[in-house]
């Protein structure tokens with residue numbers, strides 16, 4: 110049954126059409142052509158249900174965030190207990206609450222020694238905006254106020270607020286509202302599949318890293334504040350950089366005395382098979398924004414881990430940092446995060462990510478034999494399938510995003526949620542996924558690919 114035949118649901122959908130502006134949505138198309146939003150009503154484990162009772166396997170963990178899986182009673186209990194005891198108090202004006210302090214300590218314990226100060230925010234965007242203000246203040250306090258420029262990569266995603274969208278390298282976002290702000294530079298992303306040509310991945314990785322140094326030299330090292338990067342670019346299409354990339358970026362940051370920021374909003378807390386993406390790639394960032402997996406999406410929460418170098422200056426010379434949010438260190442969100450991290454560590458879910466990576470590599474990786482699939486790649490439980498016109502040459506279809514959207518819609522029709530980043534189908538399933546569920550996912554994905562192939566067969570090379 111389609112939900113629009115159910116009177117309660119169709120009333121809800123029409124109210125939604127009248128009043129609700131959604132993120133990253135073309136409302137004219139949603140309301141007029143597609144008839145309104147899909148209503149999700151329940152979720153458990155790796156599955157969500159829509160209002161018509163259809164079950165979908167969520168291979169995206171919501172938006173890369175429901176890492177421990179849906180419906181864990183312990184998190185509901187933790188929220189209820191905390192709401193009953195202390196539903197809210199702020200962390201301004203020399204005040205704290207127990208969950209906020211314990212969580213700052215817990216996050217510090219999970220990080221390497223030099224990262225041991227934590228500032229709480231409510232989202233990844235706020236984490237990155239906080240970092241822009243903090244890093245510029247750091248350089249002011251160091252007597253180097255001209256060090257203001259941030260270097261990032263094309264197709265980076267760091268959030269939607271003004272500074273975070275400027276840090277990001279999404280051209281469609283920059284095209285709206287005169288972004289980026291001054292002081293944000295973008296260089297080529299380390300996407301071998303797209304840009305590598307005849308180079309080996311290792312050669313290309315070095316070249317992409319060197320593009321950062323070239324830009325530092327153009328801007329003048331004395332003007333550069335920091336380099337920011339997601340260890341694996343998520344919304345950009347799960348770009349897993351060649352092994353040569355990050356070590357060279359680290360070298361460049363050190364050589365020019367520039368701070369290094371690893372945006373761990375997606376990759377943090379186990380997603381890549383180590384606790385942090387920067388560990389997977391062997392680098393030592395100065396600042397670490399995190400969000401999503403911190404609560405597995407059960408509450409909105411983000412944090413910035415601040416390394417010794419910046420923290421010591423801010424604390425010793427900074428006086429009052431004039432920055433913060435009403436919900437910074439919200440006791441309910443922090444209590445839920447503590448329970449989420451307990452489950453993550455006590456149930457050994459980061460090891461499980463590594464185990465399940467092998468299963469996904471075998472079962473989903475087998476789709477690489479499909480006529481549309483030009484590449485399968487994975488690191489931990491984050492990966493992608495590239496849809497191409499020509500498997501031999503990696504040539505894509507014309508009108509980027511068209512075939513990805515067709516495939517994404519077929520996925521939904523067969524009962525699977527995978528996201529299309531242009532023509533790259535990406536996935537990041539909950540860590541609790543089982544081998545049987547990976548089998549179910551592989552079957553659904555093949556069916557969606559076959560249906561997509563029927564639609565575009567005439568265009569293949």
Ligand code: PXG
Nearest residue numbers: 232233234266267268339344372374375400
């Ligand atoms: N950094 C990274 C690496 C992200 O992936 C943010 C920062 C911003 O976080 P908030 O909590 O402000 O959304 C993100 C968010 C998508 C998609 O469609 C990805 C994100 C958010 C929404 C949609 O892939 N990533």
